[in-house]
Amino acid sequence: MFHVLAADSIKEEGLQPLLEQNGVQVHIGSVDSGIIDLQKIDALLVRSATKVTQELLDLMPSLKIIGRAGVGVDNIDIAEATKRGIIVVNAPDGNTISTAEHTFAMMSALMRNIPQAHSTVKNGEWKRNKFIGNELYGKILGIIGLGRIGSELAKRAKAFGMSVKVYDPFLTKERAAVLGVQLSSFDEVLAETDIISVHTPLTKETKGLLNEKTLSQTKKGVYLLNCARGGIIDEMALAHFIENGHVAGAALDVFEVEPPENHPLLKFDSVIATPHLGASTKEAQLNVATQVASEIRTFFENNPVANSINLPAMSKEIYEKIQPYHQLAKEMGKIVSECHNKGISELTATYSGTAAELETTFLTKALLAGFFENRIDMKVNEVNAIHIAKERGIMVGEKVTGNSYGYANTITVTASGDGESFTVRGTYIDHYGPRIVNLDGFNIDFHPSGNLLYIQHMDRPGVIGHVGKVLGDHDVNIATMQVGRKEAGGEAIMVLSFDKPLSIEMISKLESLQDIVTINSIVL
Numbered sequence: 001m002f003h004v005l006a007a008d009s010i011k012e013e014g015l016q017p018l019l020e021q022n023g024v025q026v027h028i029g030s031v032d033s034g035i036i037d038l039q040k041i042d043a044l045l046v047r048s049a050t051k052v053t054q055e056l057l058d059l060m061p062s063l064k065i066i067g068r069a070g071v072g073v074d075n076i077d078i079a080e081a082t083k084r085g086i087i088v089v090n091a092p093d094g095n096t097i098s099t100a101e102h103t104f105a106m107m108s109a110l111m112r113n114i115p116q117a118h119s120t121v122k123n124g125e126w127k128r129n130k131f132i133g134n135e136l137y138g139k140i141l142g143i144i145g146l147g148r149i150g151s152e153l154a155k156r157a158k159a160f161g162m163s164v165k166v167y168d169p170f171l172t173k174e175r176a177a178v179l180g181v182q183l184s185s186f187d188e189v190l191a192e193t194d195i196i197s198v199h200t201p202l203t204k205e206t207k208g209l210l211n212e213k214t215l216s217q218t219k220k221g222v223y224l225l226n227c228a229r230g231g232i233i234d235e236m237a238l239a240h241f242i243e244n245g246h247v248a249g250a251a252l253d254v255f256e257v258e259p260p261e262n263h264p265l266l267k268f269d270s271v272i273a274t275p276h277l278g279a280s281t282k283e284a285q286l287n288v289a290t291q292v293a294s295e296i297r298t299f300f301e302n303n304p305v306a307n308s309i310n311l312p313a314m315s316k317e318i319y320e321k322i323q324p325y326h327q328l329a330k331e332m333g334k335i336v337s338e339c340h341n342k343g344i345s346e347l348t349a350t351y352s353g354t355a356a357e358l359e360t361t362f363l364t365k366a367l368l369a370g371f372f373e374n375r376i377d378m379k380v381n382e383v384n385a386i387h388i389a390k391e392r393g394i395m396v397g398e399k400v401t402g403n404s405y406g407y408a409n410t411i412t413v414t415a416s417g418d419g420e421s422f423t424v425r426g427t428y429i430d431h432y433g434p435r436i437v438n439l440d441g442f443n444i445d446f447h448p449s450g451n452l453l454y455i456q457h458m459d460r461p462g463v464i465g466h467v468g469k470v471l472g473d474h475d476v477n478i479a480t481m482q483v484g485r486k487e488a489g490g491e492a493i494m495v496l497s498f499d500k501p502l503s504i505e506m507i508s509k510l511e512s513l514q515d516i517v518t519i520n521s522i523v524l
């Protein structure tokens with residue numbers, strides 16, 4: 001008998017796939033309700049209230065799978081669960097429509113002062129002149145992050161006669177054209193739109209994406225929306241720009257700390273807020289509950305789950321054999337993603353020699369996991385990598401070749417889109433380790449780990465010396481350095497490694513040097 005504990009008032013109707021399955025007993029209640037001995041639980045279903053910590057996991061030695069009825073898994077200690085071989089699944093698209101609709105409702109309410117006007121009418125007032133609003137029709141909406149929710153918001157805005165400019169560095173022109181939105185640079189979205197809505201995950205790149213500097217680039221009178229994650233818009237900077245009248249108003253569903261206490265933003269009449277209600281509809285809650293309940297049922301039936309966000313279980317023997325190549329493939333995926341920081345529509349992995357004799361599909365999935373790591377709001381692993389690529393319109397190809405370029409094995413990855421492509425080739429050398437041996441056509445040889453800088457430059461005397469001098473002058477120690485070029489006096493590359501990551505300021509200094517073409521930072 002499998003025991004499932006459904007906590008956090010998960011919609012009972014959505015538990016049907018489990019309630020109707022033989023050999024499964026569903027217990028409904030919180031983890032401290034005493035409804036069942038925690039030691040017996042095989043599957044745990046939660047929303048965001050239950051914090052699945054190491055301590056809680058200690059109390060559940062039989063736990064095999066955790067289902068999060070929603071997208072964000074910040075309340076689950078994924079690393080700890082993974083370490084214990086517990087699969088974590090979520091419901092990535094069950095609440096997309098509800099969150100897009102909520103964002104649209106917030107935008108309409110903000111532009112027409114609905115919450116403010118509502119409270120005055122409730123207080124017996126009738127102030128028609130105080131609440132002159134703005135039409136959505138004809139306005140330009142800027143969307144930052146055109147994933148599931150951003151795309152649905154764009155469709156609704158277009159139906160209301162708005163035009164939509166989008167910034168998403170991982171979106172191709174082809175996909176933007178299909179969605180009928182104008183793919184723009186970040187600066188264009190800031191400077192040219194009337195309303196800006198953020199729909200990215202909260203990552204190190206997106207934390208404080210809208211800050212003192214970038215908010216100053218927006219149009220005077222701009223409106224801002226955040227129904228994604230608190231922190232994407234720097235809250236103190238936003239308060240400053242509302243105070244000085246540059247930002248006309250903001251609608252917020254999420255905060256850096258929830259619930260917000262004594263928050264300066266809540267003191268402004270022009271700020272409207274909801275308590276993280278994006279996914280709070282009957283439909284979304286039914287969808288997400290049904291999705292995770294079905295996933296857990298699939299797992300109990302010994303079938304592979306679709307939306308696992310951590311590593312699947314694997315036999316120790318197979319894992320040990322494939323592990324070095326698996327690690328190399330994952331690092332290569334990250335390298336491609338960071339060096340070719342653009343939208344792609346095709347990714348091809350080519351294997352040769354001893355690498356081609358392994359389970360290459362698993363390696364390709366690891367490669368995709370590395371590629372998506374800093375691009376999207378969910379953990380991508382071998383279970384869900386192909387599904388995610390398909391969902392993002394990326395064609396994944398796999399080939400085997402007899403040409404090993406003189407090595408015992410090679411893995412070659414080519415990413416392409418919008419008429420451009422980027423290729424990286426790596427090899428694993430027994431008793432020596434993984435090496436990257438070709439980067440975008442340049443022969444090179446470096447160990448893929450640590451804090452790296454990939455510098456494209458012109459092959460001119462003094463360039464390497466200038467880079468070294470700037471770093472030396474700022475007390476930055478170069479751990480290793482590799483150079484490559486195709487022909488004398490043409491394009492060349494350097495790959496430098498450091499003991500710690502370089503600051504943005506340091507990279508800007510290097511970028512301003514003569515004959516430097518581009519610099520990409522890679523953290524592996």
Ligand SMILES: NC(=O)C1=CN([C@@H]2O[C@H](COP(=O)(O)OP(=O)(O)OC[C@H]3O[C@@H](n4cnc5c(N)ncnc54)[C@H](O)[C@@H]3O)[C@@H](O)[C@H]2O)C=CC1
Nearest residue numbers: 145146147148149168170199200201227228278279376377
């Ligand atoms: N308020 C609520 O109740 C809910 C909030 N959310 C939040 O909404 C956000 C979006 O969710 P989804 O659309 O499902 O995610 P998604 O993963 O489908 O889309 C995220 C998009 O952001 C883009 N992106 C990543 N880094 C970027 C950057 N630096 N600049 C611009 N774009 C970037 C990605 O390419 C991707 O297209 C997430 O933060 C999620 O946690 C999700 C559901 C409910």
Ligand SMILES: O=C(O)CCC(=O)C(=O)O
Nearest residue numbers: 047048070071072279280
């Ligand atoms: O209502 C919830 O469970 C929160 C939804 C959310 O933010 C998410 O799914 O990421």
